[in-house]
Structures are given as C-alpha cells and as structure tokens.
Amino acid sequence: MRAITLLAIATSVSFAQDTRGRAADPLGRLDPSTRYAVEMLMDSARMVGLPYGPLESKALEGIAKRASSRDILVAVRRVFRSLRDARTALGPSASADELAAGAGALRVGVVGSELSHLAATRNGNRLTVPLVVLADLVTRGVPRDTASLTIFQLWLHGAADDDFLGLWRSVERDIVSGTDPGVALLNRAREIPAKGPSTAVPPATGVRPEDAKS
Amino acid sequence: MTRQTLPVTAVAVTLALLTTGEHAIAQGASELEMRLEAGAARTSGVTALLPTGSMAVTPGLRYASRGFSLETKGSAWLNGQEWRVGDAILSTETRSPTWHGVRGELLAIASRIMASPADVSNQVDAAGRLHFIRERTGVWVGSGIIRPLRIATVANASVYSGGVWTKLRSTTLRATVTNVLFTKFASNDTVSGGGAATACPIVTSAAVAPKPDFGPGASAMTLHTSPSSCRRESRLTDVEGGVRWEHRLLELSFRGGQRFGERVDVTPSSRSWGSAHAAIWLSSQFAAVAAGGSELAQPTRGLPARRFASLGVMLAYWPIPRGTVLVVSPINQVHAFELRPAGVALQRLTAQIGGVERVEIMGDFTDWSPVPLVRRGRDHWELLIPMGQGVHHINLRIDGGKWFAPPGVPSIKDDFSGEVGVLVIKS
Numbered sequence: 001m002r003a004i005t006l007l008a009i010a011t012s013v014s015f016a017q018d019t020r021g022r023a024a025d026p027l028g029r030l031d032p033s034t035r036y037a038v039e040m041l042m043d044s045a046r047m048v049g050l051p052y053g054p055l056e057s058k059a060l061e062g063i064a065k066r067a068s069s070r071d072i073l074v075a076v077r078r079v080f081r082s083l084r085d086a087r088t089a090l091g092p093s094a095s096a097d098e099l100a101a102g103a104g105a106l107r108v109g110v111v112g113s114e115l116s117h118l119a120a121t122r123n124g125n126r127l128t129v130p131l132v133v134l135a136d137l138v139t140r141g142v143p144r145d146t147a148s149l150t151i152f153q154l155w156l157h158g159a160a161d162d163d164f165l166g167l168w169r170s171v172e173r174d175i176v177s178g179t180d181p182g183v184a185l186l187n188r189a190r191e192i193p194a195k196g197p198s199t200a201v202p203p204a205t206g207v208r209p210e211d212a213k214s
Numbered sequence: 215m216t217r218q219t220l221p222v223t224a225v226a227v228t229l230a231l232l233t234t235g236e237h238a239i240a241q242g243a244s245e246l247e248m249r250l251e252a253g254a255a256r257t258s259g260v261t262a263l264l265p266t267g268s269m270a271v272t273p274g275l276r277y278a279s280r281g282f283s284l285e286t287k288g289s290a291w292l293n294g295q296e297w298r299v300g301d302a303i304l305s306t307e308t309r310s311p312t313w314h315g316v317r318g319e320l321l322a323i324a325s326r327i328m329a330s331p332a333d334v335s336n337q338v339d340a341a342g343r344l345h346f347i348r349e350r351t352g353v354w355v356g357s358g359i360i361r362p363l364r365i366a367t368v369a370n371a372s373v374y375s376g377g378v379w380t381k382l383r384s385t386t387l388r389a390t391v392t393n394v395l396f397t398k399f400a401s402n403d404t405v406s407g408g409g410a411a412t413a414c415p416i417v418t419s420a421a422v423a424p425k426p427d428f429g430p431g432a433s434a435m436t437l438h439t440s441p442s443s444c445r446r447e448s449r450l451t452d453v454e455g456g457v458r459w460e461h462r463l464l465e466l467s468f469r470g471g472q473r474f475g476e477r478v479d480v481t482p483s484s485r486s487w488g489s490a491h492a493a494i495w496l497s498s499q500f501a502a503v504a505a506g507g508s509e510l511a512q513p514t515r516g517l518p519a520r521r522f523a524s525l526g527v528m529l530a531y532w533p534i535p536r537g538t539v540l541v542v543s544p545i546n547q548v549h550a551f552e553l554r555p556a557g558v559a560l561q562r563l564t565a566q567i568g569g570v571e572r573v574e575i576m577g578d579f580t581d582w583s584p585v586p587l588v589r590r591g592r593d594h595w596e597l598l599i600p601m602g603q604g605v606h607h608i609n610l611r612i613d614g615g616k617w618f619a620p621p622g623v624p625s626i627k628d629d630f631s632g633e634v635g636v637l638v639i640k641s
Contacts, residue, residue: 026581053578057607058629060582065617067630075629097638100605104626104636128605132636136624139633161638168624 026060034059034069041080050083051096054103082106089115090127101131108138114148118155129161130154133168140172141181150189157194167192247276253503253526268292270300278569283307301327312347319343321358327515335515336363341373350381360394362514369445371396371514384550384566386458394450396514398479450475452510462564463590465493473510484511484519493528495591501528530592547612549593551620553637561601561639565620568593570612575599575620577608577634584611603641607634 027035038059045052058079062072086102087094089112094102102115118127130151137147154163167188174184251272274287288302303325310318323339341358353376360371377390454471470488473480489507496502506523549566556562565587567573574584579601587595609617609632619625619635628634 057578057582061578061607061628061634062630064576064582064584065628065630065632071630078629097605101636101638107629108626129638132605132624132638135626136636139626169622 026056029063030059030072031069034073037073038076041076045080045083048084050080050087051099053096054079054083054100078107079103085112086115088112090119094119095126095128097128098126098131101128101135105131105135105138108135109144110134110138110148111144114152117152121156126161127155129164130159133164136168137171137181137185140175142171142185143182146182146185150185154189154192157192159192163192247274247278247530249274249276249528249530251503251526251528253524281309281311299328301325309345315348316344316346319345319354319356335517337361337515338363339373341375343375351379353378360396360514369397384460387456388458389455390453392452392454394452394514396448397445398448398513446478448475448479448513450479450513460566460594462594462596463495465491465495465592467491471510479513481511481519487519489522493591495594498589498591499530501530501591502526503528548610548621551610551622553623553639556598559600559602561599563587563597563599565595565610566593567595567612572613574611575608576611576617577606577637579606579608601637601639603639606637606639608637609634 027038030038038055042052042055045055055076058076059072062075067075082103083099085106086099089106090098090102105115106112115131118130134147134151137151138144151164154167159167167185170188170191171181171184174188175181179187251274252270254269269292270289271291272287272289274285276285277283284304284306286302286304289300290297291300292298303323305321305323308320319342321339321341321343323337325337325339327335338361339358340361341356343354343356345352345354355376357372357374360373362371372395373392374395375390375392377388379386379388381387451474452471453474454469456467456469458465458467460466468488468490470486472486473484487508487510489505489509491503491505493501493503504525508519508521511517511519547567547570549568551565552563554562554564563575565573573587573589573595575587575597576582576584579599585597585599587597590596607628608620608623609628610620611617617632619633623635623637625633625635
C-alpha cells in the first residue's frame with residue numbers, strides 16, 4: 001500500500017509540474033488575432049472588477065475541444081456578458097463562485113430578474129449550489145420558469161446545499177427513467193421538507209399565474 | 215455415493231470462487247479479459263487419505279458483449295510431484311434486448327472434473343431466465359436442467375430458481391432460491407444414512423445389462439448402479455444470500471446459504487455453507503487473493519460438502535480490440551464517479567469504468583489539458599489532483615473519444631456543442 005501511495009503522490013506531483021509548465025503561456029495556442037481579442041476581454045473584465053479567470057478558462061476549453069477561433073471568441077464574449085449580467089443581477093457582494101454559477105445559469109436561459117429574486121433573499125447564505133442546480137435543470141429540459149420558481153421556493157424555505165444536490169440527483173434519475181423533466185422536478189421538490197419560514201413567493205418573470213400557485 | 219478422491223475439486227471450486235458473476239449485471243461494451251490465478255489451497259472435511267494442501271494454476275478467458283458472454287477456465291493442480299489437469303469449464307450466456315425492462319437469458323455450461331484419468335465427471339447445465347431490470351435492481355426467475363454424465367447415482371435433474379439483486383453504491387446484494395429435483399439411485403450408503411429407502415442390492419458393473427457407457431471411469435462409478443425399484447425422487451432447496459463490495463483497490467464478497475431437503479439427501483454437515491473472498495489490487499493487473507469457508511455438496515456430481523482456505527495471486531489482462539465499436543454511450547460505461555478531499559487543495563478522483571483502456575479528465579483546474587487517470591485493479595481508475603475550493607468545470611473522455619460531462623455531477627452546455635460537469639468544491 002505504501003508503494004501505491006507513493007506512486008499516487010508521484011503521479012500527482014508530476015501532474016502538478018505539468019500544469020505549472022503549461023501555465024507559462026496558456027493562451028499561446030490561440031491564433032494572434034483571437035488571442036488579442038480574448039486578452040482585451042480579460043482586461044475589460046479586470047477593469048470592471050469581474051473575475052477574468054473564467055474567460056481564460058473558456059478560451060483554453062475551446063482550444064482543447066478543437067473549436068474554431070471564431071467559436072472560441074464568441075464563447076468568451078458570451079462568458080464576459082453573462083458574468084457582467086450576473087453581477088448586475090446578484091449584486092456587488094456576490095462572490096466569484098456565485099458570479100460563475102450565476103453566469104452559467106444566465107447562459108442556459110435563466111433571466112436576470114430570477115437571479116435577483118434569489119439574491120434579494122440570500123440572508124448571507126451562498127447561492128452557488130442552487131444556481132448550479134438551476135442551470136443543470138434547465139439544461140436537462142426542465143422549463144425555465146418551472147425550474148426558477150421551484151428553486152426559489154426551496155431557497156425561501158431554507159433548503160440547504162445538500163437538499164439542492166439531493167433534489168438534482170432524484171430529478172436526474174427520474175428523467176433518465178423517462179419522466180417528463182418538469183413533472184420530475186415538481187414531484188421531487190414536494191419531498192423536501194420546509195426548514196425556514198414560509199414566505200409569499202413572488203412569481204418569476206414570465207411565470208404564468210397557474211404555475212406560480214403550484 | 216460419496217466420492218473420496220476429489221481434492222482437485224476443492225482446489226478448482228476454491229479458485230473458481232475468486233471470479234464472481236457480477237460482470238453480467240454491469241455489462242456495457244465488449245470486453246475481453248484474460249487471467250491467470252495461482253495459489254495454494256487447503257482442503258479439509260473430505261477424507262484424511264487426501265492431501266490437504268495443493269498448488270493450483272487456473273487460467274481463464276472471458277469475452278463479453280452486450281448480448282453475449284463466453285467464459286472458459288480450467289485448472290491444473292500439483293499432486294505430489296505431478297501436475298495434472300483438474301477441471302475445465304465452458305459457459306455461455308445469451309441475452310435478448312431489454313424490452314420494457316425485461317430481457318430473456320439463456321445459459322449453458324459444460325464442465326469436466328478429473329480427479330484422476332480414471333475418475334472423470336462431466337456435466338451439462340442449461341437454463342433459461344426471465345430477468346426484470348430496473349435501474350440498479352433486478353429480479354429473475356428461471357428453470358433448467360442438469361445432465362450429469364458418468365455419474366451413475368443420479369439421473370437428469372430439473373432446476374427451478376429465482377433471485378433478486380440490487381446495487382447500493384458500490385455494494386451488490388443478491389438473494390437466490392434454487393430448487394433441484396432429481397432421481398437418485400439409492401445406494402447402501404444413502405440407505406443407511408437416511409433410512410428412508412428400502413435396502414438396495416449392490417450391483418457391480420459387470421452384472422448390469424446393458425451396461426451404460428460411462429467411459430473410462432465406469433468401473434468405479436457404476437459400483438452402485440441399482441435396479442429401478444431403488445430409485446427415489448429427491449428435492450433440494452437452496453436459499454443463498456451474497457454481498458459483494460468494491461472499494462477502491464479492495465474487492466470483498468461473502469455468500470452463505472441454507473439447504474433444505476430430506477435427511478437422506480442432505481447430511482447435517484452440508485445443510486449450511488458460507489464463504490468469503492477478498493482481492494486487493496496491488497497494481498493495475500496484479501492482485502493478491504484469499505478465500506475461505508465451506509462449499510455446499512453437489513449431489514448431481516456426487517461431490518460432498520467441504521471446507522477450504524486458499525491464498526494466491528491473480529494476474530489479469532484486459533485488451534480492447536482495436537476498432538471496437540461501442541454500442542452504448544460512453545457515459546453509460548461509467549458506473550461510479552466520485553471526488554473526495556485528499557488534503558489541502560487536493561482531491562482524489564475515482565471512477566469505476568469497465569472494459570476500457572484509457573480514461574482522461576480535463577477542466578479549468580488542468581488548464582484544459584487532458585490528464586490520464588491511473589488504473590487500479592479491475593475497473594477502478596484513480597487520480598490525485600490539485601483543485602482548490604470554488605466552482606470548477608470538468609470533462610471526461612474514454613479511449614480518446616468525445617469529451618462528456620461525468621455522471622453524478624450537475625452539468626451545463628459548454629458553448630462548443632457539448633456539456634461540462636460543474637463541481638462545487640467547498641473549503
């Protein structure tokens with residue numbers, strides 16, 4: 001076992017060295033014009049106080065996935081816009097993780113006002129996990145309004161990160177089994193007991209009144 | 215009849231225990247597995263005349279695809295100064311496509327056990343099963359026949375069985391009930407033991423006409439051949455439960471059961487059985503294995519119950535033929551994917567992925583450069599990776615294929631016509 005542990009540590013160390021080596025010029029694999037545009041966006045993000053790491057990461061992801069320069073630039077611009085919109089929606093006190101999660105939610109179609117509702121009731125709690133779950137649910141086909149409203153209701157009722165992750169696992173399992181994504185979410189959300197005070201739920205933007213009552 | 219000359223059986227069965235049948239449950243893509251096991255086995259409870267310790271080498275080959283699997287293995291054992299082939303088993307399983315969670319299965323097994331050149335036992339088993347599978351749980355019922363050859367004490371046996379299994383994370387639980395009905399030619403041994411049948415005259419093979427063709431070992435095997443008046447219908451019911459647990463480099467399995475039947479068919483020593491098997495992978499293709507416990511009697515082969523203990527090593531090789539076309543989505547090949555803290559800003563990533571040659575990840579924490587996972591054991595892949603707290607994006611790739619979001623973590627579109635997994639690492 002000691003040999004295995006040493007091997008694992010050696011692997012890890014060698015991996016870390018590899019990563020440091022690559023980090024010298026991570027954008028060197030971009031063509032000059034795309035690299036210039038990406039770096040301009042990163043500078044813009046830095047100047048307005050947004051995290052610029054996600055922009056660089058998106059560019060590297062595009063390179064690794066052999067995307068075209070044009071697609072990479074479009075993706076990086078989209079990340080920049082979504083980060084900016086996420087900060088507007090979540091407020092200046094939002095952490096970098098919350099901004100990244102909120103930007104992900106915005107990119108799959110969640111609207112800013114829905115994030116604002118969540119941010120307005122955070123009471124010091126981290127929004128990262130609820131936003132990650134929200135983005136995933138919309139990606140899996142749950143109607144945006146249903147997903148936003150359900151996550152918001154659970155958030156208001158004091159659901160914790162583990163509740164959101166448990167909900168996500170259950171819904172994913174149901175969807176794989178053939179259940180309609182929206183129905184799966186509503187059914188599973190009812191199984192989570194309320195932990196906090198019940199508050200009137202303001203309907204999210206675009207939510208039909210009958211949906212808001214459910 | 216109780217055959218007293220089968221130490222090889224104990225060795226073979228012991229080593230056969232080292233390979234379990236869980237692969238069929240999780241089968242996704244085609245795979246070829248070759249293995250060679252070697253070890254020492256100690257047998258007791260059979261006879262004092264037998265050597266209690268043996269060395270055995272057990273090569274095996276298994277091919278499995280989505281609808282078909284074939285497995286063959288044998289064993290050679292060292293008796294004194296001489297190596298001898300001990301047994302050989304060929305088994306096939308054919309599975310129909312699953313329709314509304316139900317599939318049909320056909321199983322066929324041909325096996326030969328040789329205690330000595332003059333003492334050979336052949337058997338053919340065939341069975342059909344209806345298997346209802348839902349996610350990580352299954353229920354099956356089936357029936358079949360056992361055709362013993364060269365065993366004069368038992369005619370064809372009918373088998374009716376049912377079982378249930380479920381997978382809870384890395385643990386597989388199963389329970390089976392098996393009914394075996396067979397016609398037994400009562401011998402003086404069994405009559406005196408149980409007292410349920412009338413005394414039967416011992417008839418030597420020379421007096422039996424026509425003499426059944428039992429092959430080279432007929433003289434020993436036909437000693438108890440009896441007239442039809444000594445036939446008796448026997449029924450055995452075996453209830454067995456088992457647990458198999460895999461955790462990183464360790465594989466543990468336990469099984470135990472109870473046999474119900476008349477006293478004439480089931481001796482007190484063979485009413486219950488239990489065994490344990492452990493394997494720890496020391497490298498990707500080398501494992502230390504140990505097993506011990508008791509094995510139930512096999513009346514259709516005339517094999518008594520026995521106790522055993524073994525210690526050995528196992529070598530395995532999983533070559534994937536070039537050009538193999540996967541018939542399932544790569545994500546379905548990933549049976550488990552976990553991330554656990556392994557120190558300050560260090561995470562231990564583990565995955566259970568069977569039948570593949572190479573597994574890689576990449577994410578923002580690797581600057582989106584692929585990093586291969588290290589194989590540890592059968593289907594276990596592992597990597598220690600620096601990853602601080604925060605939101606991270608991750609992709610997984612199998613055998614150089616398409617990047618995808620690993621199962622078990624939320625995912626979002628990646629802006630490049632794919633998806634990425636989203637990890638939230640807390641402090």
